[in-house]
Amino acid sequence: MQGEPGALPQERQYQPQQQFMNPDTGAAVSIRGLAKQFEGKIAVNGLSLDIPIGSFYGLVGPNGAGKTTTLNMLTGLLVPDAGIALILGNNVWADTNHIKRMIGVMPQPDQIFDRLTGMQLLIYSGMLRGMARAEVQSRAQDLLHAFDLIDAANTMVSDYSAGMTKKICLATAMIHSPRILVLDEPFESVDPVSSANLKDILIEYAQTGGTVIISSHVMSLVEKMCTHVAIINRGQVAAAGTVHDVAAGGELEDRFLELVGGRHQAAHLSWLDGGNRGDGQTPQTQMPIQQMPGQQMPNAQGTVNGR
Numbered sequence: 001m002q003g004e005p006g007a008l009p010q011e012r013q014y015q016p017q018q019q020f021m022n023p024d025t026g027a028a029v030s031i032r033g034l035a036k037q038f039e040g041k042i043a044v045n046g047l048s049l050d051i052p053i054g055s056f057y058g059l060v061g062p063n064g065a066g067k068t069t070t071l072n073m074l075t076g077l078l079v080p081d082a083g084i085a086l087i088l089g090n091n092v093w094a095d096t097n098h099i100k101r102m103i104g105v106m107p108q109p110d111q112i113f114d115r116l117t118g119m120q121l122l123i124y125s126g127m128l129r130g131m132a133r134a135e136v137q138s139r140a141q142d143l144l145h146a147f148d149l150i151d152a153a154n155t156m157v158s159d160y161s162a163g164m165t166k167k168i169c170l171a172t173a174m175i176h177s178p179r180i181l182v183l184d185e186p187f188e189s190v191d192p193v194s195s196a197n198l199k200d201i202l203i204e205y206a207q208t209g210g211t212v213i214i215s216s217h218v219m220s221l222v223e224k225m226c227t228h229v230a231i232i233n234r235g236q237v238a239a240a241g242t243v244h245d246v247a248a249g250g251e252l253e254d255r256f257l258e259l260v261g262g263r264h265q266a267a268h269l270s271w272l273d274g275g276n277r278g279d280g281q282t283p284q285t286q287m288p289i290q291q292m293p294g295q296q297m298p299n300a301q302g303t304v305n306g307r
């Protein structure tokens with residue numbers, strides 16, 4: 001297991017020039033000293049991580065921990081300030097086009113051409129990667145069936161619900177059968193049936209040698225599906241390894257809270273009292289009681305017929 005509790009420095013210092021061990025050229029992904037800041041604000045702070053081939057790897061961390069920024073750097077979408085990222089032994093920034101053929105990245109809903117139908121979007125995504133039209137059409141049908149989108153195949157994506165849009169985004173990442181799938185929050189807004197189907201597809205993909213990297217806030221899902229997990233906190237790896245090792249004999253969620261902290265002792269909003277004001281005042285906006293036909297209204301004491 002990489003990392004230990006309390007490994008984060010008390011005083012955060014940006015470490016873009018940090019010295020690091022050689023990356024692992026045999027890993028699906030090997031990151032060393034990756035760093036990024038936005039207008040002086042540190043997003044990723046010298047992050048190092050190895051993701052084995054064939055693993056189902058979960059990245060978890062609090063909001064703003066740097067997960068998306070890390071994923072964007074390792075998929076060639078964002079230029080790091082410092083550090084190195086290898087995908088299957090290839091430097092991401094030496095030949096980005098070569099890297100992009102090996103990976104499938106789920107686009108964000110605002111990054112797709114939503115004036116296309118679901119089928120058109122999949123065909124476009126496949127042909128963009130050099131696939132023959134007949135092959136893309138056949139795979140698109142398979143994916144639309146797998147994600148329960150076949151009835152919406154000829155509907156414009158702009159008319160899809162949030163969950164349907166998420167599923168078509170996922171399908172575009174898979175159409176070229178990449179060796180590594182990078183999925184940022186893949187299950188968000190997806191209904192339980194489609195989620196279960198997607199989980200089956202991803203688990204089978206990992207069992208046949210593919211590598212899946214997901215970011216998620218749903219700890220139970222990561223614990224159940226993933227073989228490995230990295231807990232990211234404040235732009236660094238707080239712990240990483242197999243789910244079993246990181247959970248250290250307990251629940252992954254407890255381990256996460258222990259490493260990340262941030263629970264509020266006094267998270268008490270005194271004004272949020274469901275209408276029962278602590279000061280004894282009745283809220284002005286109380287709904288008037290409406291009498292239904294045949295129903296007796298309560299008196300001032302709140303009783304009906306003395307009961």
Ligand SMILES: Nc1ncnc2c1ncn2[C@@H]1O[C@H](COP(=O)(O)OP(=O)(O)OP(=O)(O)O)[C@@H](O)[C@H]1O
Binds near residue numbers: 063
């Ligand atoms: N394009 C950007 N411009 C400015 N700041 C950014 C940008 N992208 C990310 N950040 C900042 O970098 C930090 C890390 O953001 P990031 O989106 O990587 O976190 P995350 O772990 O994915 O969070 P979440 O779980 O909420 O999605 C945050 O403080 C965020 O505000």
